[in-house]
């Protein structure tokens with residue numbers, strides 16, 4: 001059994017920033033991460049103050065180095081189970097959670113931060129993996145600038161394609177909404193047409209291009225569509241089962257509900273980053289990590305004074 005003041009599951013921007021703040025508060029902290037970040041395919045992170053264009057892996061390395069300076073420990077592994085502990089027998093400290101990791105002793109902690117992120121359900125189109133992160137994206141804020149004034153496909157199920165296409169008009173006037181085999185209602189067609197957006201309603205089946213650069217989208221019928229980039233309407237799922245295992249509540253989009261300063265409503269359990277995120281940017285995830293860390297430290301301070 002290994003014990004820490006704080007265990008952080010997830011070593012992305014949210015978990016790492018929380019670790020830095022808590023390490024600097026002289027807390028014993030462990031970060032456990034199994035190396036499956038949401039942005040695994042991205043080459044650069046955009047919109048991150050001071051280190052614009054840094055690669056996701058470089059940001060993680062920078063964060064780890066910084067946190068290690070303050071005594072934060074790292075375990076590269078998956079947490080397979082988490083449970084809350086009752087006070088009393090066998091739990092003489094104030095430990096509130098126990099984490100299980102395969103082939104390692106269990107970890108106990110007073111406070112637990114889940115920064116476990118989400119994953120995107122990618123569209124099922126042949127060849128998509130070759131282009132994802134270079135010319136296929138889901139977030140116009142993250143990658144729209146790089147494709148400004150280019151020929152962009154907005155792919156989504158029916159009306160979702162039109163919604164995404166309307167948003168992408170901020171970055172280019174050459175937008176085609178692709179509804180992936182679904183027919184649009186007349187109102188959606190007219191809305192697209194009023195805004196200069198072309199429509200394709202066939203099912204998207206294959207991407208073609210070279211070295212990650214998209215050149216054409218092929219459909220199950222009709223001619224291929226020449227294009228430079230494709231954005232898709234993303235569906236999200238939680239990366240980890242740990243939040244639901246511990247009883248966290250989700251909203252209708254599957255994001256974890258938080259209360260106050262990144263609290264979960266479950267004593268001692270906090271959340272940060274995309275898992276509960278609204279604006280899902282790396283810098284916002286990092287900021288939520290800092291907010292959670294200050295709330296955690298305040299609770300530990302109160303409890304140490306016997307006021308918690």
Ligand SMILES: Cc1cc2nc3c(=O)[nH]c(=O)nc-3n(C[C@H](O)[C@H](O)[C@H](O)COP(=O)(O)OP(=O)(O)OC[C@H]3O[C@@H](n4cnc5c(N)ncnc54)[C@H](O)[C@@H]3O)c2cc1C
Pocket residue numbers: 009010011012013014015032033034035036037038039040041042044045046047048077078079080115116117118120133137138139142143239240241242272273274275280281282283285
């Ligand atoms: C292709 C792409 C491009 C993007 N580009 C940008 C951009 O340019 N700018 C920007 O601001 N944002 C961008 N984003 C969004 C950004 O990736 C997220 O906002 C950010 O990664 C969220 O950080 P996080 O710490 O919450 O989660 P993540 O970075 O996803 O980290 C979560 C970590 O938790 C770990 N984990 C989960 N469960 C467990 C478990 N049970 N045990 C151990 N470890 C676990 C995972 O392995 C992962 O490493 C992009 C996203 C994608 C998909």
